[in-house]
Amino acid sequence: MAAQEMRGYLARVPGSAQAPIDDAELTGVINWILHEFNSETLPPNFVDLTVEEVARARRVILADPNKYRETYWRGY
Numbered sequence: 001m002a003a004q005e006m007r008g009y010l011a012r013v014p015g016s017a018q019a020p021i022d023d024a025e026l027t028g029v030i031n032w033i034l035h036e037f038n039s040e041t042l043p044p045n046f047v048d049l050t051v052e053e054v055a056r057a058r059r060v061i062l063a064d065p066n067k068y069r070e071t072y073w074r075g076y
């Protein structure tokens with residue numbers, strides 16, 4: 001989550017983007033996942049995803065998540 005591009009990524013993977021839940025619900029699920037399972041690796045200045053950025057991001061579904069990860073998350 002230190003890479004800015006990865007915030008949108010979490011809403012753009014097909015399972016997220018196409019989940020039959022609204023933008024606010026998806027935002028809640030993603031923020032819950034981050035705090036529940038990733039709290040130790042979140043950057044100290046991490047700010048929860050907003051409904052607005054999730055709504056914007058999920059409209060641009062990633063056709064190739066692995067390529068996107070390689071591009072923006074090379075160190076992973």
Ligand code: HEM
Pocket residue numbers: 009010011013014015016019029030
């Ligand atoms: C609200 C529903 C969902 C959310 C929030 C969600 C979220 C995510 C996220 C954030 C990733 C990327 C993980 C990473 O790059 O480390 C991911 C990967 C994936 N999701 Fe989901 N997902 C949802 C539903 C689904 C559903 C319904 C399916 C299949 C029926 C699915 C199948 C997958 C698969 C196959 C991957 C790829 C795993 C990999 O990296 O190899 N997801 N999901």
